[in-house]
């Protein structure tokens with residue numbers, strides 16, 4: 281049987297996962313990547329400190345959203361060593377000086393929250409219902425069925441759908457919890473990638489969405505050497521099965537009638553199927569669908585996440601913490617707000633650019649300790665501070681005082697801050713320039729009303745979720761499509777199912 285020709289634009293995790301499945305399914309795949317290396321936002325950088333070189337994650341840092349079946353099917357599970365800490369996460373409330381342990385066991389967590397923050401609601405009920413929704417989401421990933429409210433109602437019932445899928449995050453949190461601090465912890469992922477209002481319709485859905493990975497069963501962890509191994513290894517695997525990867529390749533023109541892509545280098549490729557695994561605005565440059573271009577330009581793209589990578593000459597030690605690497609590698613969270621109202625105000629202030637930095641929370645990934653657990657010896661310990669809320673105004677080097685403020689917030693909790701020898705700061709503006717993310721959103725596009733769940737699509741073709749506009753042979757599966765961004769490849773896989781279902 282003659283193979284069909286697929287061209288995939290963009291060699292980020294989604295383009296690489298899609299290519300892997302297509303190549304194994306009677307397609308001859310060529311990838312066109314404009315950067316000089318693959319990986320997109322899942323790639324590495326390196327730095328020399330006191331003549332010692334160390335690599336670090338330029339964009340994404342921790343693994344968690346990837347479905348287990350993608351990890352296995354692509355061959356990644358045989359190539360990568362991964363690890364998720366067993367030790368409980370720790371939450372610090374900056375203003376009160378309090379510390380709460382987030383145990384995996386819901387009964388133990390219920391007790392901890394009861395004692396530490398006066399929680400009188402039900403963690404157990406919350407987790408039970410969340411698990412039902414998460415299972416529904418995961419089942420949809422595997423079958424590749426596009427998200428639909430009708431099928432959600434059939435499986436979950438109208439009450440759960442109203443609360444967890446189409447409802448607001450504030451209503452969801454108020455339904456299960458009484459303590460603002462519990463609500464803050466359970467609801468923090470709503471604004472993880474973008475300044476989504478907790479009062480907007482559908483914002484509740486982001487909470488189970490962020491727990492729907494299965495490589496660590498809903499938890500997050502580390503990849504030996506660094507998360508960029510995911511895309512590097514996928515690139516190697518893809519080459520070994522015959523995928524052609526063209527880096528440093530700029531598209532000059534696309535002739536959609538004759539199904540040809542012309543590169544600036546003079547090369548051209550024919551296609552049966554063309555897929556954009558880029559940000560959603562990129563494909564609009566090549567097609568004349570004015571209506572779609574306008575629709576896309578009107579969507580919301582803003583991101584408000586910052587990232588500091590800090591390097592330490594000695595092992596980081598946390599105050600009141602044991603010294604073993606499982607405990608040291610567990611995730612830590614520092615909240616600078618105490619209640620949902622302030623959480624919302626700070627997030628919206630950053631969105632509206634009222635200040636460069638509106639302290640909300642910092643997620644601390646203890647990458648160095650994770651690497652030690654994985655047997656990777658590095659010359660420096662590393663901590664990553666994933667920080668909310670940074671407005672889309674300035675590059676990191678333009679606001680050194682904010683870079684310092686973020687570090688100082690975390691340094692209060694460690695015993696040896698003087699060992700920090702270097703740090704690097706990325707703002708949404710940097711992410712726009714480094715990774716071509718429109719307005720710096722790590723999901724490419726906000727997970728907001730009209731852009732979430734069944735509405736996270738650009739298709740104008742009925743029952744074909746991943747098409748781009750009304751173009752029958754053109755698809756879109758970057759982080760701006762369902763489910764969202766992340767080092768997961770889920771959109772790439774679901775797009776593969778869409779393409780092969782209709783061909």
Ligand SMILES: Cc1cc2nc3c(=O)[nH]c(=O)nc-3n(C[C@H](O)[C@H](O)[C@H](O)COP(=O)(O)OP(=O)(O)OC[C@H]3O[C@@H](n4cnc5c(N)ncnc54)[C@H](O)[C@@H]3O)c2cc1C
Pocket residue numbers: 289290291292293294295312313314315318319320321322338339340341342343344345529530531557558559562587706711715716722723724757758759760764765766767768
């Ligand atoms: C600072 C930061 C921290 C993050 N932290 C995490 C984390 O810890 N865990 C996690 O899971 N996720 C994290 N993310 C999100 C995650 O990295 C992204 O959502 C994910 O990598 C997006 O993958 P993608 O394949 O959809 O797109 P991308 O990685 O953006 O890839 C798109 C590719 O398309 C290429 N391209 C664009 N235009 C063209 C063109 N015209 N021609 C050819 N090629 C083109 C780009 O060069 C790029 O290689 C983070 C992101 C950032 C920036």
